[in-house]
Amino acid sequence: MTEIGTAMRGTAARTEPDADREAAVAELFEIHHLPLVRLAVLLGADDAEDVVAEAFYQLYRRWPRLRSPSAAATYLRSVVVNLTRMRIRHLQVVRKHAVRTGDEQPHVASGEERAVLRDDQKALVDAVRALPARQREALVLRFWLDLRESEIADAMGITAGSVKVHVSRGMAALSRMLEERR
16 A cells, blocks of 8 residues: 555655746746747748747746856747758759759748738838848847847857857948838
8 A cells, every 4th residue: 555655755746846836837937928929920931820839838848957047048049049050951952952943932921920010110120121131130139138248148058259249240230221212
């Protein structure tokens, strides 16, 4: 009888941390889902909902290895930035292949893009999308999410000095593009 009791206590002990993890991830989802979808759209993801879903899945899987629960939001942002970057690279390869074979498809705005973007923001978003990837990422993280240079550096996997360079060059290019449109 004691073996059964011990086995049952072991099962209860294993499910309690899982319940804590599920509650914490659910709370993070409530708070961060929409801003992360917007981030993915602004970074150029054509499947922003999928990118964010993958980020939350990775957070759930790696929850026990987080430094602390307070690091979860930073981790999510980093994953969204990296997944978006990887998907954009993948799309570039697919488009290069499509150009060679003559199967190129025009860009069709996703539901997330149409919901997030307003007409008055379209020119700015188009200009941001025209920036090189690193400049776009740095500007979106800095001015959309209002992150500090150290947080941007962590999210992008670069140094704080590189963040300054990307933000500065991105702002200069963005200013030139918007002036040309006037």
